[in-house]
Structure formats: C-alpha cells, structure tokens
Amino acid sequence: MIKSELVAKLAQANPHLYQRDVERIVSTIFDEIGEALARGDRVELRGFGAFSVKSRPARVGRNPRTGQPVEVAEKFVPFFKTGKELRDRLNSETETTAAPVPSEPVSSSD
Amino acid sequence: MGQTITRAHLSEAVYQEVGLSRNESADLVESVLTAIGDSLSEGETVKLSSFGSFSVRQKGGRMGRNPKTGEEVPIKPRRVLVFRPSHVLKEQINKALTVAKAAGASLTGISSTGSADQAAD
Numbered sequence: 001m002i003k004s005e006l007v008a009k010l011a012q013a014n015p016h017l018y019q020r021d022v023e024r025i026v027s028t029i030f031d032e033i034g035e036a037l038a039r040g041d042r043v044e045l046r047g048f049g050a051f052s053v054k055s056r057p058a059r060v061g062r063n064p065r066t067g068q069p070v071e072v073a074e075k076f077v078p079f080f081k082t083g084k085e086l087r088d089r090l091n092s093e094t095e096t097t098a099a100p101v102p103s104e105p106v107s108s109s110d
Numbered sequence: 111m112g113q114t115i116t117r118a119h120l121s122e123a124v125y126q127e128v129g130l131s132r133n134e135s136a137d138l139v140e141s142v143l144t145a146i147g148d149s150l151s152e153g154e155t156v157k158l159s160s161f162g163s164f165s166v167r168q169k170g171g172r173m174g175r176n177p178k179t180g181e182e183v184p185i186k187p188r189r190v191l192v193f194r195p196s197h198v199l200k201e202q203i204n205k206a207l208t209v210a211k212a213a214g215a216s217l218t219g220i221s222s223t224g225s226a227d228q229a230a231d
Contacts, residue, residue, distance in 0.1 A: 006145055029124065030158055032115070038202050040215070055217075073208070077203070090188075091188050
C-alpha cells in the first residue's frame with residue numbers, strides 16, 4: 001500500500017471529507033513525526049509503535065577499494081520499535097505464510 | 111528537546127492544519143494508524159513517500175536460550191515488522207541534530223547504539 005492508496009482508503013471510509021483534506025491529514029501526521037524526531041523528541045503511539053532517534057558514534061571507516069582510513073562523523077538515525085499490540089496482530093491473524101505453528105503464545109526475550 | 115510526542119500531539123496538529131473538530135481529528139489519526147496496521151497484518155508493505163516504508167519479514171524458528179537460567183527455549187517462526195526510513199527522513203533528522211549538537215544542545219533522550227556499524231542499510 002502506498003500513500004495515495006492509504007488516502008483513497010480513508011477517503012472512502014469518510015465520505016464527508018474531501019480527498020485533498022484526507023491527503024493533508026496523512027501528510028500532517030507524518031510531517032509532524034519527522035519534525036519531532038528532528039528535534040530529538042520521541043514519538044510514542046501506544047499499540048502501534050514508537051519512533052526514536054539513535055546516535056551512531058563517529059568512527060574511522062575504510063575506503064574498501066584503497067584501504068585508506070576515512071573519518072566518519074557521528075550520525076543520527078531514526079529508529080522504530082513495533083508496539084506490542086501490532087506485533088501480536090502480525091502473528092495472530094493469517095498464519096498462512098508461516099509454517100504450521102502451535103497456537104499458544106510464546107514469551108520470547110525480544 | 112527530549113519530549114515524548116503522543117497521539118494527542120498529532121491530533122492537535124491535524125486540528126490546527128485542517129479545521130475539523132478535535133474529536134474528529136483524533137479519530138482520523140487513529141484511522142490512519144489502524145489502516146496501516148490492517149495492511150501490515152495482511153502481510154502487505156506500506157510505503158509512505160519521503161517518510162519511509164514498513165514491511166513484514168518472516169523469521170524462521172530457532173532455538174533460543176533463557177539468558178538468566180541458560181535453559182533452551184524454542185522460538186517459533188514469527189513475523190516481524192521492519193521500518194526503513196526514507197533518505198529524506200534520514201537526512202532531515204541527521205542534519206537537524208548534527209547542527210543542534212554543534213550549537214551545544216544536550217540531546218537528552220537520544221541513546222547511542224554503541225556499535226558504529228549499520229547492519230544492512
């Protein structure tokens with residue numbers, strides 16, 4: 001599903017809204033998340049997941065072709081952790097693609 | 111800086127941007143998240159241009175170990191969600207925070223990953 005399909009789906013469920021308003025709603029949400037992360041904030045959407053930023057420390061890398069050391073600056077990368085509810089949904093509904101699995105839940109350490 | 115943004119903030123932003131009622135703005139934020147979740151739980155990838163893509167990856171079963179007791183525990187095959195940020199988003203975040211840090215911001219709430227390697231991206 002791409003953004004325009006998401007917008008179409010929501011527009012269909014909300015016939016009183018103009019499609020362009022739905023588009024603005026979807027864009028606003030994701031712009032807002034991006035801006036929050038760019039401020040160094042965390043975005044927590046219970047049941048869905050949480051977006052945060054992690055820093056990768058500066059390091060000395062190597063040009064793989066010449067073997068020459070290259071300084072790589074510290075960088076900041078966005079990170080998403082799936083929420084519990086969504087994670088459970090992924091594994092409850094269609095077990096069709098998975099190998100046959102017994103149905104009791106397993107508490108793995110991740 | 112170091113704040114936590116929630117649904118309430120997103121609803122408020124939608125309310126400010128699109129002139130719907132606060133209630134309806136909140137409902138729409140929820141609908142967006144639900145629609146994405148629905149699509150993902152059907153195994154579909156969700157791509158949001160200039161933000162990133164969410165995809166579902168199938169993981170095979172394996173033998174795990176309870177780190178506390180050392181006991182072997184089977185881990186069943188399962189599906190996990192992977193988020194890949196777009197280049198636009200990565201650049202937006204990296205630029206803003208690199209500048210903020212150079213300006214002396216403390217950037218509390220950003221954890222360092224310790225390892226400098228970036229697996230598969």
